[in-house]
Amino acid sequence: MNQADRSNDNRPSLILSVDIEGWAQSTLDTNLPISSYCADNARRLLGIIGELPGATATCFVLGLFADKHPDVVRELHAAGYEVASHGYGHVQVHLLTPESFREDLRRSIGVIGDIIGQQPAGYRAPVFSIGEGNLWALDVLAEEGFRYDSSIFPIAGPRYGIPDWPNETCSVVVNADRRITEFPLTAKTVMGRNLPISGGGYARLFPGWLLRRMLRTECRRRSTWPVFYCHPYEIDPGEFRRESSETPWGTMHLPLTLRLHQGLGRRGFAEKLRQLGRHFRLRSFADALNAAPTLREIRAAEFSRNS
Template sequence: MTGRTNAMTVDVEDYFQVQAFAGCVRRDEWDAFPTRVEANTHRVLDLFAAARVRATFFTLGWVAQRHPALVRRIVAEGHELASHGWDHTRADSQTQAAFRADIRRTRAVLEDTGGVRVAGYRAATFSIGAGNLWAFPILLEEGYAYSSSINPIRHDLYGLPDAPRVPFRPVADGVPEIPMTTVRLFGRNWPCSGGGYFRLLPTGLYRAGLKRVNRRDRQPGIFYFHPWEIDPGQPRIAGAPLKSRLRHYTNLARMQGGLERLLRDFAWDRMDRVYAPVLSAAELVPA
């Protein structure tokens, strides 16, 4: 181990709710799909319990409303309950009023179900960028304490490559942002926070990147994944484009093994505890 504790996070959403399938699965069809998020998240919780790891679960309000016992288990086992918005609508597609209503509704359901304060927020598909920095003051006004919604890389669906690689305050009157982990190499930021890249690229590459962030940058890292990523037997979405299928289904069978190795080889904890010194500091790196 590197001696530094990293943040383990789970984006709690079902296989049919992902951005990759947004063009072929309508939200009004969701209830017609066989749900697997509850069983898969229980499997994740079992893995964490065996490894004695606590994590942050960024949970959709849609999921919490339908699976309250799952939310209560997350809390009962010492994990942080956080918001992933209501139904995976991209924040950059919402008006300010719609965004406020979304995060308010989600936080209310999560807190009522879990019986704990919800402090953290992660936008669907890392969809906060230069065009909607107004989200940060709204998050503060609605009672949130931090966001983890910016990925400082170049990507066709998201990314703010010029954003700081460490926690910062995007606007003076908003919550702080804890950006997804990247490695700085050859003059650009490279993804190092898990997700699809963890399945698509060699596991050793991620491990080397996280060690570099811990030792060279002297920073904790963030790892994120989804419960559906440890479920290779999930139903296939009919009519999905080839690119979406490659992103979603590649190497699902090896995901659990890679995750178990990470749980053994690095130290992990909840976002709110890993970043507690930063969140309580009076000053953060400015945007």
């Protein structure tokens, strides 16, 4: 990692988060295994970030990935990246009960803790699956010792999101007056609608200059740093052309629409990330907590809806 003195660095700060997992296991079927090329992709992506001036990131590592590739987790921790939890099995939180969520969480804390020697401070839910119907998850996270969460999208999405959640970092009061810091994924209001601009398909498809412009506007508009996310597989344009012996889905037929939707924009994504890293100072959530701005306080109960 580039450790150059960046004290004169006047680029806007952007939190970079990398969800370390395998595409097939996380997106296609959670019963599939994590393949060996997922480790190669993770090493390559972190290598790209490591070459950017003053850049670091938070890695939300899936427990299953850590079990399969402990060396990669050890390497990225040794390289100075913050290691946080993406849960164990990538089961979406709204499909779990508070008890089974706690179980999944503890399993991930156990495997990551054994590798890096400390408990992760942060958590990101699979597929941003903390919404208004399961905000009890923030309570469980606080009880299990997490300092922060970054799972809530302040949008009205078809699969996830809480549309009226604040579009900035907040201190959230949960049950029993515990607090947890929530770093929501960054959205941008366009014609009265909040669009997700912090990663995924939108970020792969938007031209790089437009993405940077929208993120720069967010940096100016808010007092806390915006959040961007990506995955190691997003820099692997050849994933759907690999031999069936190498892919977790084997000879299973993947529909063309799925391959197009999931593969689109992968070819140019590494360069897009490099450009982001030149225009923004890429930071971790640990950096953001250390910067310790005064955060707006909100109560989870105000956003909660029993589904």
